[in-house]
Amino acid sequence: GAVVSQHPSWVICKSGTSVKIECRSLDFQATTMFWYRQFPKQSLMLMATSNEGSKATYEQGVEKDKFLINHASLTLSTLTVTSAHPEDSSFYICSARQPLAGSGELFFGEGSRLTVL
Amino acid sequence: DAKTTQPPSMDCAEGRAANLPCNHSTISGNEYVYWYRQIHSQGPQYIIHGLKNNETNEMASLIITEDRKSSTLILPHATLRDTAVYYCIVRPNTGFQKLVFGTGTRLLVSP
Numbered sequence: 001g002a003v004v005s006q007h008p009s010w011v012i013c014k015s016g017t018s019v020k021i022e023c024r025s026l027d028f029q030a031t032t033m034f035w036y037r038q039f040p041k042q043s044l045m046l047m048a049t050s051n052e053g054s055k056a057t058y059e060q061g062v063e064k065d066k067f068l069i070n071h072a073s074l075t076l077s078t079l080t081v082t083s084a085h086p087e088d089s090s091f092y093i094c095s096a097r098q099p100l101a102g103s104g105e106l107f108f109g110e111g112s113r114l115t116v117l
Numbered sequence: 118d119a120k121t122t123q124p125p126s127m128d129c130a131e132g133r134a135a136n137l138p139c140n141h142s143t144i145s146g147n148e149y150v151y152w153y154r155q156i157h158s159q160g161p162q163y164i165i166h167g168l169k170n171n172e173t174n175e176m177a178s179l180i181i182t183e184d185r186k187s188s189t190l191i192l193p194h195a196t197l198r199d200t201a202v203y204y205c206i207v208r209p210n211t212g213f214q215k216l217v218f219g220t221g222t223r224l225l226v227s228p
Contacts, residue, residue, distance in 0.1 A: 004160075005159075034215055036214070036218075036219070043204075043217075043218045043219060043220050043221060044155075044161065046215055046216070046217060046218075049215060064143075091158070093160045094120040095161075095216070101207070104218055105151065105163040105166060107163065108153075108160035108161045108162070108163075109160050110158045110159060110160050111158070111159060113158070
């Protein structure tokens with residue numbers, strides 16, 4: 001199946017700093033990517049829909065100024081957690097749909113674990 | 118909001134079939150049933166999906182009731198590596214519809 005890759009797979013940062021997470025579609029072009037967040041022992045929560053060349057669409061309750069999303073190319077979307085705090089520590093996961101895939105399934109990255117000290 | 122209901126956990130012996138149920142009584146006519154699983158500390162993995170007919174692939178079988186209000190994911194010969202959280206999701210198969218995850222079923226496969 002299609003491959004979606006995230007980098008870094010894990011990151012530790014100090015409170016108040018910003019962290020950027022990359023999501024790449026390795027063998028297909030993705031006009032739309034999705035960003036999720038997952039806290040321990042909880043399900044995935046959709047944060048935003050990232051659209052290539054336009055502004056992201058954020059889910060209710062997600063601060064767009066804190067979680068900056070940029071989808072500058074058809075193979076790359078980035079999530080920047082600005083002024084990170086310990087409560088932002090979480091597992092961040094992206095997903096993408098291959099436009100030519102007739103079955104409609106989304107492919108997920110490996111996830112990026114953020115720990116804010 | 119998630120439109121599905123799944124048992125929070127299930128156990129299965131290695132080598133036996135694992136049957137994971139899902140209720141989706143409010144499913145719409147254009148919505149498909151998708152199954153994903155998430156192994157600990159990894160991203161979700163697509164398993165299978167269907168509209169109204171039963172489906173089978175190399176990973177699993179999907180049985181959808183005639184009224185489409187429920188379905189069952191079948192892992193025919195569960196292995197220890199099948200231990201994961203299994204999510205049943207309904208969504209249209211058009212455009213770039215987002216996936217909304219429920220709480221899923223935590224399947225534990227034991228020796």
